[in-house]
Amino acid sequence: MSEAISALAGANNPNGFAAVAELGLHGMITVRGDQADAGFAKAVCTVAGVEALPEVRKCVGTLEGGVAWMSPDELMVFVPYSLVVEKLEELNAALDGSHFLAVNVSDARAVFGITGPKAREVIAKLAPVDLSPEAFGVGDLRRTRLAQIAAAFWMNSEDSFRLVCFRSVAEYAYNLLAMSASAGSEVDYF
Amino acid sequence: MLTLQCPYCGVMAEETELSAGGEAHLKRFGPGSSDADFETYMFMRENPKGVHFERWRHSNGCGKWFHAARCTVTLEVFGTYTAQTSTPPADLLDKIRAARPGFKWREFE
Numbered sequence: 001m002s003e004a005i006s007a008l009a010g011a012n013n014p015n016g017f018a019a020v021a022e023l024g025l026h027g028m029i030t031v032r033g034d035q036a037d038a039g040f041a042k043a044v045c046t047v048a049g050v051e052a053l054p055e056v057r058k059c060v061g062t063l064e065g066g067v068a069w070m071s072p073d074e075l076m077v078f079v080p081y082s083l084v085v086e087k088l089e090e091l092n093a094a095l096d097g098s099h100f101l102a103v104n105v106s107d108a109r110a111v112f113g114i115t116g117p118k119a120r121e122v123i124a125k126l127a128p129v130d131l132s133p134e135a136f137g138v139g140d141l142r143r144t145r146l147a148q149i150a151a152a153f154w155m156n157s158e159d160s161f162r163l164v165c166f167r168s169v170a171e172y173a174y175n176l177l178a179m180s181a182s183a184g185s186e187v188d189y190f
Numbered sequence: 191m192l193t194l195q196c197p198y199c200g201v202m203a204e205e206t207e208l209s210a211g212g213e214a215h216l217k218r219f220g221p222g223s224s225d226a227d228f229e230t231y232m233f234m235r236e237n238p239k240g241v242h243f244e245r246w247r248h249s250n251g252c253g254k255w256f257h258a259a260r261c262t263v264t265l266e267v268f269g270t271y272t273a274q275t276s277t278p279p280a281d282l283l284d285k286i287r288a289a290r291p292g293f294k295w296r297e298f299e
Contacts, residue, residue, distance in 0.1 A: 056199060071252035072198050128204045143199075145207050145250035 004081075007110040007170035016181030018116030022174060026063050026111050027084030028164070029077040029091065030070070033100035043094035047087050048077045059141040059154040063111065063162065068141055068154060076152075076164070081106060110170035114161040114177060120190055122181045123153060123161060132190060147176050192260075197270050199252040211245030214257050215276055215296070239263055241286055241293045243278060246270075259286060 004025060012021035029047075033040045041053050049065035053075065059068040061078065068076040079087045084106050091102050114122050124131040126146045136142075141154035146165065149172060153163040165173045192205040201207075213235050219227040236242065242262050247255045257275070259268040259282055268289065269282045278298065286293060293299060 057201070071254060074252075128207055142201070143251050150250050 004107065007167045008174055011174055013178040013181070016178060016183050017186050018114055018119045018122050018181045020122070020174065020177045020181050021113045021115075022170065023063070023111045023113050025081040026106065027079040027081045027087065028104075028106045028109050029079065029084065029088055029102055030105050031075045031077055031091070031100065031102045032073050033095070033098070035073065035075070037098070040095065040098065040100060043091060044075060044077060046094065047091045048079065054141070057141050058139050059156070060139070062156065068152065070143060070152065108167050109164050110167045110173065112163040112165075112173065112177060114163065114181070115159065117159045118186055119159055119161050121187055122177060123163075124189070125180045125187070126176060127151075127153075146173060149173060192265060192267070194246060194258050194267060194270050196248045196251060196254065197256050197272050198254040199248065201248070201251055203248055203251055207248065207250040209247045209249040211247055211255060214243040214245050236295060238295060241268070241290050241295055243295060245273070261290070
């Protein structure tokens with residue numbers, strides 16, 4: 001078995017006004033199904049270790065155990081990378097017989113962290129989203145466009161964002177975030 | 191800049207987050223239909239100066255298709271609604287009638 005490595009093997013740039021880092025390997029399972037169905041919600045929550053599914057445009061839990069809202073019929077479940085295969089089997093077994101879809105996309109995505117008191121500025125420069133503190137807070141998630149690529153990001157604490165994009169564009173995303181965070185380019189809008 | 195509200199995720203999505211999907215409420219004529227029906231389905235479009243109904247996709251967001259009613263002259267957006275319908279909702283038509291008396295788009299007026 002070959003050794004799995006993430007897209008940029010943990011590249012990071014702490015020199016900007018916010019720190020940008022590729023966060024390595026994380027277990028990610030894309031799940032589609034009826035979120036209003038109690039059985040479906042329970043199975044997903046159990047696998048992710050959270051109490052309830054996130055509301056629209058929210059993320060609950062952490063990258064080690066959490067669920068992100070992706071669309072009205074799609075969720076992203078986060079589990080530790082080493083457990084993703086067994087967690088997927090657990091989910092498939094729990095939902096067996098119902099109408100759903102669960103796929104391990106861990107190696108098809110890249111995860112980034114943007115950390116610092118001005119982290120929201122880094123993303124505000126790149127995405128067509130209102131990132132003012134009143135409009136976007138901890139737990140809020142947006143699936144949107146980051147310059148030329150699709151990405152999803154959420155706020156996991158007051159001064160930190162997590163961002164997920166396709167692995168094939170990981171380098172573009174990293175360069176983009178690092179450039180947006182370069183020292184001296186603060187806008188100080190928020 | 192065109193801003194449409196996605197009826198599925200509630201986001202006020204601006205144009206670059208969306209993909210245009212052409213005219214709304216086309217009735218498909220497939221294999222077995224007459225040549226005239228197929229031509230109408232394939233090529234004939236309203237292309238109005240004024241109120242227009244279109245399909246859009248929230249492609250850089252939740253990925254869902256939806257419908258939008260807007261004015262091609264002023265870019266005024268009258269509203270957006272679900273893709274799971276073959277006619278615009280009645281309250282939206284009322285709103286358009288009030289804003290644009292005498293408008294006509296295919297069978298809707």
